[in-house]
Amino acid sequence: MTPGARVAAAIEVMADVDGRRRPAADALKDWGLSHRFAGSKDRAGVAALVYDALRRRASAAYVMDDPSPRGVLVGALKLARGLSLEDAEALFSGEGHAPAQLSAGERARYADASLAGAPAPVAGDFPEWLEPSLRAAFGERLVEETAALAERAPLDLRVNTLKCAREKALASLKGLDPAPTPLSPLGLRIPFAPDGRAVSLSSEPDYLKGRVEIQDEGSQLAALLCAARAGEQVLDLCAGGGGKTLALAAAMDNRGQIYAHDDDPRRLAPIHARLERAGVRNVQIRTPRRGADVLADLEGRCDLVLIDAPCTGIGAWRRNPDAKWRLRPGALEQRILAQDALLREARRFLKDGGRLAYVTCSLLREENEDRVAAFLAAERGFAPVGAQDAAERAGLPGLARFASTLGPGFRFSPAASGTDGFYAAILARG
Structure with a gap:
């Protein structure tokens, strides 16, 4: 495929994403199946164009004054890739399978593209309804932080x-x-x-x-802050595919015991092969069974319970840019209910002196500091571990500079730490 043909294909995929309100990954897979002549490099090139456009969807539409898939793709070439007008015109040549030539208006808007004076949701490329929550989390750094979430991730x-x-x-x-x-x-x-x-x-x-x-560096840091030690009894309550389970097992040098659990057995499916490949031997997988409490024997036994809580995923927007445009207010409310329930559930597994690690890949205060504050207000016997103490226990005292200013815990983000967005708080049971 020529570079112009890849751009045309990306516009086609974007139209499918918009028309059927579906994940970009699904639309790209269907496009690949229906265009089998496209090689792996072509498919990867089309995907990169689509994800660049989704990362910069609001700002690209703004500078081009055109929210259509074509307008967004054109704007993203300028904002995400920094192409000159001449290079963009070469892609929109109208020849072969390339898109139609740029109009005079498109050329003028491309040449003059600027976000000066753009409202925060445009400059930061995020849904307008999220502005109050994001502003509560970032304050004056709102645009800087959200714009960093619209960049590519290594x-x-x-x-x-x-x-x-x-x-x-x-x-x-x-x-x-x-x-x-x-x-x-x-x-x-x-x-x-x-x-x-x-x-x-x-x-x-x-x-x-x-x-x-x-594993993103932010996720690695969250696992390291758990400070799991060889010989401990650890419960990974929302293990999913096992990324942090594997990190904890390595930190424990395969000694002690990790119990990996998730409410959805489908999310646990990949963990089996990953454990074998990594040479992990100290993990028991506790798959949920209808009508059975598969964790009952762990009550009051655990040194550490990790909650890698389901969340809105805002911290991962660099890697899943279409997710931010599909996110709806009701999803936040549902996540908050699930997070509170998980914190209450984790309490029963900790022994006296044990630690509860609460982690999300969200940057919203409602899902992070507010949830920890609500738990501490409702549950006696728990206290937050200070950032300096938690960082030193993890052997990474420098991480204390990422202490949250909104409550207990740590905040990592592309703008502040160069990682995906993560929140981590360590609570001790007295």
């Missing part, structure tokens, strides 16, 4: 210390130009390609043999 890896040291992985993966992550002592950062295509790990021996795992 590929972060966590070195599995059960099998490999970071220095060895750096050398082994040198063909991908990795660099140590600045905050996590276990992380490697792989830069994205200039055209936005993600690096594929499917044939990398280090990945296939479990020496590295895909």
Whole structure:
């Protein structure tokens, strides 16, 4: 496919996303199935264009004064990729399978594209209804923080210390130009390609043999702040696919016991293969069974309970940009109810002196500090662990600078820490 044909395909996929209000991943998969002539690089190139457009949807439509898929794609070439007008015109040549030529109006708007004076939801590329909540979280940094959430995200890896040291992985993966992550002592950062295509790990021996795992640096930090120790009894209450379970197992050097549970057995499905590949031996998977309390034997036994709570996912907008445009106010209310229920449930598994780690990939105060405050107000015997103490226990005292100013816990974000958006709070049971 020519570069122009890829742009035309991206416009087609965007039209499908809009017309059927469906996830971009589903639309891209269907497009690939119906265009089997497209090679893997073509499919990746089309996907990169679509996700760039979704990241900058509001601002691209604003500068082009056109919210259509074509208008958004044109604007994203300017705002997300910084293409000159001449380069954009080359893609919109009207020749072969390329889109029709840019009109005089499109050329003028492209040349003069500016976000000066744009309202915050446009400059920060987020849904307008979320502005009060995001402003409560970020204050004067609202546009800076949300604009950073609209940038591309690099590929972060966590070195599995059960099998490999970071220095060895750096050398082994040198063909991908990795660099140590600045905050996590276990992380490697792989830069994205200039055209936005993600690096594929499917044939990398280090990945296939479990020496590295895909995990954003922010997620790595959240797991490290749990300060899991060898020999402890740990419950991962919302284990999902097992990313943090694997990180905890490595931190514990395969000693002690981790119980991995999730209310949805489908989310747990990938964990089995991942545990085997990573060489993890201290995890019991507690799959839910109808009518049975599969965690009853853990009451009052756990040194650590991790709640990687279901949330709005705002902190992951760099990687899932279409999710922000599909998010609705009712979803926030439902997440808050689920988060409160999980915090209440976690209480029964902790022994005296145990720790509760509450983690989200959200940056909304309602899902983070407010939930911790509500739990502490309702449950006696719990106290927040200060940021400095929690960071030192994790062996990462420098993380104290990311202490939340809105309540207990830590806040990580693309603008502040160069990671995905994460919140983590550690509570101690006295």
